[in-house]
Amino acid sequence: MTQRKRKPDEDKALVKAAKTGDTEAFDQLVIKYTPKLYGLVYNMTSNHEDTNDVLQEVFAKAYKSLKRFRGKSTFYTWIYSISVNMTLNFLKKRGRHRKMSLDDVDSGIQNDPDFIEATAKSDPVRETNISELQERLNMAMMQLSEDHRAVVTMFDIQGLPHAEISKILGVSEGTVRSRLFYAHRQLQNYLEEFRK
Amino acid sequence: MSEFQDIEKLIRLKRYEQPPEGYYGQFLEEFHQRQRSAVLRQNASDRLFERAAGWFTDFGNSHWLYAAAGAYLVVMTTALLRLSPDAPGQQPVADSHTSPQYEVASPAPVFQPVGNTTGTTVGEKPSSDESVQPVKLLREF
Numbered sequence: 001m002t003q004r005k006r007k008p009d010e011d012k013a014l015v016k017a018a019k020t021g022d023t024e025a026f027d028q029l030v031i032k033y034t035p036k037l038y039g040l041v042y043n044m045t046s047n048h049e050d051t052n053d054v055l056q057e058v059f060a061k062a063y064k065s066l067k068r069f070r071g072k073s074t075f076y077t078w079i080y081s082i083s084v085n086m087t088l089n090f091l092k093k094r095g096r097h098r099k100m101s102l103d104d105v106d107s108g109i110q111n112d113p114d115f116i117e118a119t120a121k122s123d124p125v126r127e128t129n130i131s132e133l134q135e136r137l138n139m140a141m142m143q144l145s146e147d148h149r150a151v152v153t154m155f156d157i158q159g160l161p162h163a164e165i166s167k168i169l170g171v172s173e174g175t176v177r178s179r180l181f182y183a184h185r186q187l188q189n190y191l192e193e194f195r196k
Numbered sequence: 197m198s199e200f201q202d203i204e205k206l207i208r209l210k211r212y213e214q215p216p217e218g219y220y221g222q223f224l225e226e227f228h229q230r231q232r233s234a235v236l237r238q239n240a241s242d243r244l245f246e247r248a249a250g251w252f253t254d255f256g257n258s259h260w261l262y263a264a265a266g267a268y269l270v271v272m273t274t275a276l277l278r279l280s281p282d283a284p285g286q287q288p289v290a291d292s293h294t295s296p297q298y299e300v301a302s303p304a305p306v307f308q309p310v311g312n313t314t315g316t317t318v319g320e321k322p323s324s325d326e327s328v329q330p331v332k333l334l335r336e337f
Contacts, residue, residue, distance in 0.1 A: 030223075030227060031224060038219075038220075156207040184200035185200075187207065
């Protein structure tokens with residue numbers, strides 16, 4: 001799980017200060033949530049430039065709407081909801097099929113135990129290089145519907161629990177689990193050759 | 197153990213896809229620039245509308261009450277203005293038949309005799325008076 005322990009009180013204080021016009025407090029929120037939201041948006045769009053544009057709009061929207069944020073949910077859930085909704089709208093506008101950006105794959109992947117395990121065996125199919133695996137992963141993700149992709153991104157990549165995802169998407173936990181099940185089954189078909 | 201454990205492991209590899217180095221530092225700077233240019237682009241009416249919307253939102257759940265009261269006020273004001281006797285171009289409905297200032301100025305229609313082929317007028321007995329000249333028809337039927 002990649003999810004860090006959050007301090008809701010810290011967010012509350014920053015939100016309160018930002019509401020009174022403290023722009024530095026809002027900057028703190030931007031700095032804190034950009035990396036997380038980047039992962040969310042990037043894994044849904046598969047394009048760095050689009051991700052940057054969407055994220056800029058997300059924070060601009062959040063800044064404008066901050067006065068309407070009543071604190072019934074955490075700031076974390078609220079900003080995630082804005083990000084998911086804006087990304088889904090963006091994807092609808094853009095259309096589903098577009099070339100994917102794979103230029104900026106982090107070389108840190110080579111040190112990941114899961115990756116080593118997935119590629120180390122002598123089976124010729126498993127000797128696929130990093131780029132190909134990354135490309136296949138991205139292609140497989142892009143084959144999913146936007147709703148399914150959002151759930152897979154939040155659960156599998158970002159490590160959010162079902163309950164948190166259900167709050168962000170405004171659906172039941174059952175729906176989250178159901179979407180995950182179908183998404184995993186679909187991914188299993190696309191990535192069959194990389195599995196054990 | 198999930199039946200999709202292998203898939204979950206593979207998908208988890210995507211967390212290593214990161215933006216170029218230094219991206220996060222530039223992001224905030226770009227955000228500030230965009231905010232500034234958005235403020236410059238925004239005209240006065242947009243700002244006024246935004247402030248009004250913000251002020252309205254601050255009322256919370258009671259905003260519908262304010263909206264209903266506002267709408268009622270507008271309707272009532274319009275109705276009162278329409279019924280006001282001082283309103284320009286308007287007549288008081290109750291006095292329209294009795295007030296002398298609204299009497300019809302033109303004379304009442306006068307019975308006009310219509311001539312016939314015998315030289316007499318309708319509703320009149322034929323006169324033997326010689327001063328009465330027979331009306332000649334200009335057209336023949």
